[in-house]
Amino acid sequence: MLLNTIIISITDRENQVHELETPTDMGLSIMELCKSYELPVEGTCGGMALCASCHVYVLSEHDLHEPSDDELAMLDSAFFVKPNSRLGCQIKITEALDGLKLKLAPVST
Amino acid sequence: MTNTTIETDIIIIGAGPVGLFAVFEAGLLKLRCHIIDILPQPGGQLTEIYPKKPIYDIPGYPSVLASELVDNLMQQIAPFNPGFTLGDSAEIVEKQADGRWLVTTGRGQQHLAPVIFIAGGLGCFEPRKPPIDNIAQFEDNGVDYFVRNPDQYKDKRIVIAGGGDSALDWTIFLADVAKEVTLIHRRTEFRGAPDSVEKMYELSHQGRIKLVTNAQVTGLNGNGHLQSVVIEHDTEGTSVVDADYFVPLFGLTPKLGPIANWNLNLDKGAIEVNTFDYATNVEGIFAIGDINTYPGKLKLILCGFHEATLACQSAYKIVFPGKKLSFKYTTVTGIEGLGA
Numbered sequence: 001m002l003l004n005t006i007i008i009s010i011t012d013r014e015n016q017v018h019e020l021e022t023p024t025d026m027g028l029s030i031m032e033l034c035k036s037y038e039l040p041v042e043g044t045c046g047g048m049a050l051c052a053s054c055h056v057y058v059l060s061e062h063d064l065h066e067p068s069d070d071e072l073a074m075l076d077s078a079f080f081v082k083p084n085s086r087l088g089c090q091i092k093i094t095e096a097l098d099g100l101k102l103k104l105a106p107v108s109t
Numbered sequence: 110m111t112n113t114t115i116e117t118d119i120i121i122i123g124a125g126p127v128g129l130f131a132v133f134e135a136g137l138l139k140l141r142c143h144i145i146d147i148l149p150q151p152g153g154q155l156t157e158i159y160p161k162k163p164i165y166d167i168p169g170y171p172s173v174l175a176s177e178l179v180d181n182l183m184q185q186i187a188p189f190n191p192g193f194t195l196g197d198s199a200e201i202v203e204k205q206a207d208g209r210w211l212v213t214t215g216r217g218q219q220h221l222a223p224v225i226f227i228a229g230g231l232g233c234f235e236p237r238k239p240p241i242d243n244i245a246q247f248e249d250n251g252v253d254y255f256v257r258n259p260d261q262y263k264d265k266r267i268v269i270a271g272g273g274d275s276a277l278d279w280t281i282f283l284a285d286v287a288k289e290v291t292l293i294h295r296r297t298e299f300r301g302a303p304d305s306v307e308k309m310y311e312l313s314h315q316g317r318i319k320l321v322t323n324a325q326v327t328g329l330n331g332n333g334h335l336q337s338v339v340i341e342h343d344t345e346g347t348s349v350v351d352a353d354y355f356v357p358l359f360g361l362t363p364k365l366g367p368i369a370n371w372n373l374n375l376d377k378g379a380i381e382v383n384t385f386d387y388a389t390n391v392e393g394i395f396a397i398g399d400i401n402t403y404p405g406k407l408k409l410i411l412c413g414f415h416e417a418t419l420a421c422q423s424a425y426k427i428v429f430p431g432k433k434l435s436f437k438y439t440t441v442t443g444i445e446g447l448g449a
Contacts, residue, residue: 042378044231044363046399046408048158051231051362076272076300077359079240108240 006098011059012039013104024095030056030088030102041104047089052078054088055105062100064091079108114219115192117143118428119421120212121226122199122368125153127398127413128228129182134421136189137439140428143192143220145199145212147366152179153230166411178410188444194218198233200367202394210393224393224424227373227380228417229400233366237359239270243329251335252355262287266351268338270326271358272296277305279358284317291319291350293326293340319350329355368400376402386423387416393427395420 004025010018022033031054034041042053049070055078058064064086067075071090075081085105091097119135121128124146132142148157155175163172173181197214202225205211212220236254238244244252256262256279267287269280272294278301280292292309299306313320321340327347328339337351365378374381374390379402382388387395397420398413406412425434 044378046231050158073273073300076296077237079237079359081295106240108238 004095006093006095008033008093008097009099009101010034010039010056011101011103013106022093024093024097026093028093030054030091030093032089033093034088034104039104040107041088043089045089049074049087049090052087053107055080056086056088056091056102057082057105058084058086058100059103060099060101062097064097080106112218114211114221115143115194116221117141117192118222119143119224119226119424120145120199120210120220120222121191121228122146122212123153123228123230123398123400124148124151124193124195125228125230125398126155126178126182126410127230127417128153128226129179129186130414131226131228131397131417131421132186132189132191133182134418135424136186137437137444138421138425138434140224140421140424141191142189143194143222145194145197145214145220147196147198147233149196151183151193151195152176155179157234164410166409168411194220198367202371208393223427225395226417226420226424227368227389227394227396227400228398228413229366229368229396230398231363232368232378232400233364234361235364235366236357237362239326239357239359241327241329247329247331247335247355250333251331251353252329252357254357256283256356259283259286262354264288265353267291267354267356268293268326268350268352269356269358270294271360272299272301273358273360274301274305275360276358277301277309279356280318281305281308281312284312289319290317291321291352293321293324295323295325297322326355326357365400379406385419387420388423395424 005021005023008020020037031043035043044053045051052074071087118140119142121131121142121144124144135142156179160176162175165172167173197216199212200215201213203211209221209223210225265287266289268291269276270293283290312318323343324340326338327341330337337349338355341347380396382396382401382403384403387397389396397416399408
């Protein structure tokens with residue numbers, strides 16, 4: 001494996017698991033990672049916590065930073081929200097996230 | 110509504126930075142523009158979402174506040190006297206016999222021009238609709254995503270869902286109007302203004318509203334018009350509440366909106382264009398800025414400026430067929446006297 005890369009596992013909405021290799025030194029977010037691998041994540045608002053199209057469930061026990069007020073406010077008006085819900089655009093990829101397991105939340109129209 | 114039809118050279122849909130700058134580039138070619146935007150003021154996302162955030166990648170500005178950039182763009186395009194139809198959405202686009210496009214807004218204002226630039230950014234902000242199977246069939250028959258006319262709820266039973274300010278504000282307001290108000294929220298905590306949260310709890314203690322937390326509406330019943338809603342509680346199963354109206358208030362979400370019906374080629378909610386002049390598959394319609402897509406697309410204001418500039422070159426050929434276009438620098442000609 002290359003230096004400064006980690007693996008993040010993402011289960012799509014058809015329950016297929018994707019093991020994604022990603023750099024940790026490019027300031028990428030989970031939303032951007034999903035888009036770069038062409039997973040069905042729209043990221044409509046471009047990462048401003050405004051659309052919840054990158055809504056994911058955190059399946060592993062990783063210690064993620066606390067959600068910001070903007071993220072919480074967005075999750076409050078999103079659907080299919082569970083206690084382990086996060087917005088992918090607000091999760092920055094760092095080395096600490098190696099082995100992180102996520103699942104894409106259903107899309108609401 | 111009877112209005113005179115607005116005639117211009119380019120109808121620009123979207124008053125964000127890219128739509129605004131298109132007026133400038135068009136103006137240099139003596140093309141007149143008219144801008145339509147659903148928001149009541151120009152600036153798009155910059156004004157509506159992040160007016161006080163600094164932007165660092167506008168060439169020549171180490172840092173500029175989003176609202177300042179919009180003010181500057183408005184100043185920059187002022188010499189070209191663009192027209193504005195604000196607070197109204199471009200709904201219908203029709204080709205006329207003379208080849209021009211007729212754009213009609215939700216309020217019925219008509220605009221006529223040979224060229225359309227779609228600079229719609231994220232699209233229109235529409236209410237977020239809860240995932241309830243038959244919700245569409247009750248829209249306007251008991252399900253309202255906005256409170257337009259509070260009087261219609263007089264002596265009716267209302268169920269409001271949501272935990273933000275609008276859910277709280279309308280719960281408080283309608284407590285005095287409706288026969289019965291039930292507020293349903295998925296969690297225990299409310300994120301609205303502390304004053305409103307307190308007021309709502311007070312009304313609940315007084316028995317003037319019913320508060321149901323840790324629950325959500327999962328079903329709607331009725332015969333034509335809504336009669337009751339099904340509430341799923343996190344721990345205690347489901348219950349049914351009689352209701353004449355269900356008002357889900359979960360904020361707004363960006364959607365492509367009516368543009369999706371204009372026969373344009375789309376890819377994942379963005380309009381496909383070529384990178385020669387940012388033309389769409391429909392002749393005379395161009396898409397610039399965040400709303401378009403092409404290989405290598407970056408959603409940056411500065412890329413949108415470039416796209417607007419090139420699109421104007423082709424717009425000129427459509428507006429003035431057969432006329433030669435000579436390229437001039439603003440340093441050579443200035444912009445004096447170019448205003449329409």
